Amino acid sequence: MSDCEPLAALLPIQLTVNGQHHLLQLPPWLTLLDLLRDQLDLVGTRKGCDHGQCGACTVLRNGRRVNACLTLAVMCDGDTLTTIEGVAQGGTLHPLQQAFIRHDAFQCGYCTPGQICSALGLASEGRAHTRDEIREGMSGNLCRCGAYSNITAAVEEALPLMNGQGGCRP
């Protein structure tokens, strides 16, 4: 594409992220992950693989957990998103976050925002009850530090507290 050729027109997009409304003009090829990190400065959502393989970019889209790296921002017009920055209520950590701390469920912390958003999605799906079901339900989130057993313990402890709900604000 030559320099003087215009790129495709920017598209007007409305989004609610962590309760805050945004009106944006975006190119169609921008991923939700790059939008969150590079334009909205919500860098808690991580870029691990950028190919749907690691789960570090997991966010809640209309309450469901998805990989932000394989989502185009323009396809989220009108949607409600929750990232790790929206999980705590004011200064109070979410019970799941508290459980992660109590169980030492991270080492470097790189995968943690994705793990927490994924566990919130798991809770609202209401399908995981046993330890094995939690492990399977969290299998889309890799942890290169291998904190898996503590992550599972934290999720197991917090699930009943979440009452079948993600428990975060919509």
Add this chain to the structure above:
Amino acid sequence: MTPFTYAKPSSIDQAVQLAGPGARFIAGGTNLLDLMKENVARPAQLIDINDLPLRDISPTPDGGLRIGALVSNAELAWNTLVEQGYPLLAQAILAGASPQLRNMASTGGNLLQRTRCLYFYDTATPCNKRAPGSGCPARDGLNRNHAILGASPLCVAVHPSDMCVALAALEARVIVRGRSGERCVAFADFHRLPGDTPERDNTLADDELILAIELPAPRFAAYSHYLKVRDRASYAFALVSVAAALELDGSAIRTLHVALGGVAHKPWRDAALERQVVGQPATADTYTHFADSLLRAARPLPGNVFKVRLARNAIVRALIQAQRGKCQ
């Protein structure tokens, strides 16, 4: 990603009008965006079909189920009618990808996901599927994950879907619409073998949109099993998978359907061979004999000789599990 334009039609007719060689539909995006990031797919336009009314799961007059193309893999696996009537399908879907991806992935997109052949993904290497006529490095290269059945000299890739293996065993139909109208394709005729044109995975035309999948009335809810063999316990593509479905008359076989995944360019079935076991005793011996016959056509590559034995054992185990009843 190579820049592209974006359209979001609000009717099926509009979507079909927009379709063409340079344009691609996008549903969940989990396969297409991945391929676009790798520059394997370079559409000039994306047609976002998420506003189309294709999200229903509804009973059909003949006692079956019609599943809209935009129903997510997660919704489908957890739908009560599917869990009750088609546990094989639910089990196969839940064996694939991750919970996040299953929330995004659509029914239509799952059918059209492309092979995971490493060379297909790597634009620095030749590949007849990606660049017709350039060659197939997998034949003499890394071919552990490749086909043992139905391959051609030009391509030895496999179709990676789990859901499609169950749909093949359940004899689903695919409802598609193009500019010249609507047609209904038997599942066995939807995907194709590579032959001389490995660039084509299926028989869908450029302007055709998948509207829905239709399942016939349930027959296998009591006796079915999906067995997926892979390199780790979760979140990996199948080396070999088996969708096994039985109807029994006492201790004799009334119907046996077996579809294989991870072994060919499409879900692999041999309906003629299945008919030969009708009336035979439902025993491990019958299943072993059936598996040996089904795999007689196998032509493994140097890296995947093990798959023949693996497939044989997996077929027998899946059928025994199916016979024990209630998918689990």
